[in-house]
Amino acid sequence: MWTLAVALGLTLAVPAALGQTYPSRPIRALQGFAVGGNADAIARVVGTEMAKALGQPLVVEALAGAGGTKASAETARAAPDGYTLLLATGGHAVAGALQSKLPYDTVASFQPVSTITFFPFLVVVRADSPWRSLPDLLAAGRSAADGLAWGSAGMGTTHHLAGELLAKMAGLKLLHVPYRGDAMSTTAVLGGEVPFIIAPATAVEQHVRAGKLRALAVTGAHRWLGMPEVPTVAQQGVPGYDVRSWAGWMLPAGAPQAVVQRLNDETRRALLSPEVRERLRQMGGEAQASSPQEMAALVAAELRKWTQVARDAGIPKL
Known part of the structure; x- marks a missing residue:
């Protein structure tokens, strides 16, 4: 013992x-x-x-x-x-x-x-876009017969799946355009190739603050501390949406x-x-x-x- x-x-x-x-x-x-x-x-x-x-x-x-x-x-x-x-x-x-x-x-x-x-990621459009809020974008997506084009950093990225989840939860059709990285997708939305992208703040924040892009929504469950003025996706008609x-x-x-x-x-x-x-x-x-x-x-x-x-x-x- x-x-x-x-x-x-x-x-x-x-x-x-x-x-x-x-x-x-x-x-x-x-x-x-x-x-x-x-x-x-x-x-x-x-x-x-x-x-x-x-x-x-x-x-x-x-x-x-x-x-x-x-x-x-x-x-x-x-x-x-x-x-x-x-x-x-x-x-x-x-x-x-x-x-x-x-x-x-x-x-x-x-x-x-x-x-x-x-x-979180940001849903952003060009500063001259007619869409002033996420509900504007969602309405456009629901009325687009062939789907609303949008860009991300590539097929199979978290950004891509964030968009697919948005389409499912918001009841709209989106047409994914994959780019090779955030820099290319950001260039694409700035150049008007796609009307919006989903991207991390590091890729687009400088363009938002420079007045070249407009942030419509944050994908997380709560507002991002770096841009507290930007509401979340969930706060704009898609309850329960949370992608971080x-x-x-x-x-x-x-x-x-x-x-x-x-x-x-x-x-x-x-x-x-x-x-x-x-x-x-x-x-x-x-x-x-x-x-x-x-x-x-x-x-x-x-x-x-x-x-x-x-x-x-x-x-x-x-």
């Missing part, structure tokens, strides 16, 4: 000890998009702040390609020891909904740590809970920094941490949501 008690005590002590000694070397922080983009900047801003308390650097590495899935695959294959960390984005769930041959399971292959930031992308940390499945908790604690601490919060705001987002369980629920819910939207829109799986 004494031996069993001692063994049990030692076993329970292992997670606590691990949490105290971790990390003992630099952490590899992967993100799946180009260097200098939003995902890269988020990882560096938050990772730099976390490193102050962790005592080890988070070395951000860009594994760009395949819509972020290259970095996800690398993380899923890594040892679950806490030294490979993924900055997952909303595209993680979108890829799971649209791609049938991913080398990992969108949910089961990962251990969520915490969300970092949420950011997000970013957050994930580890490979099987990571020790003491490590998960340590990284969650340091993420929360980093997001209390006014400088970090302001940098995230400048990138169009709002800082928001979560528990690992809350992030797991978010990923699972987003996967279900976008799978259904893609099915309803007739978007085939790749």
Whole structure:
């Protein structure tokens, strides 16, 4: 009995000890998009702040390609020891909904740590558009026999699915015109190629403030702090509509809970920094941490949501 008690005590002590000694070397922080983009900047801003308390650097590495899935695959294959960390984005769930041959399971292959930031998209038109509000645009879409054209950053992006969900919930027909990235779709609406686009604030905010574009709506559940004067889609006749992308940390499945908790604690601490919060705001987002369980629920819910939207829109799986 004494031996069993001692063994049990030692076993329970292992997670606590691990949490105290971790990390003992630099952490590899992967993100799946180009260097200098939003995902890269988020990882560096938050990772730099976390490193102050962790005592080890988070070395951000860009594994760009395949819509972020290259970095996800690398993380899923890594040892679950806490030294490979993924900055997952909303595209993680979108890829799971649209791609049938991913080398990992969108949910089961990962251990969520915490969300970092949420950011909505904006529905924008040219400044000289006759549409002054989202109801104007929706009315035009309902009366367009062949569908109302609109642009996004590409087929199968969150922007694209946001438009498909809008069409479904608002009862109108939209004709999607995919471009190669937000810069091209923004150029298209400025040039009159399409009457409106759905894009992140980072792509269009400068043009809205310069008077070249008009923001009709925010796609999130509440108004964006960067443009509080712009009402949400839900506030303009489409109740329940809520599309936000997000970013957050994930580890490979099987990571020790003491490590998960340590990284969650340091993420929360980093997001209390006014400088970090302001940098995230400048990138169009709002800082928001979560528990690992809350992030797991978010990923699972987003996967279900976008799978259904893609099915309803007739978007085939790749």
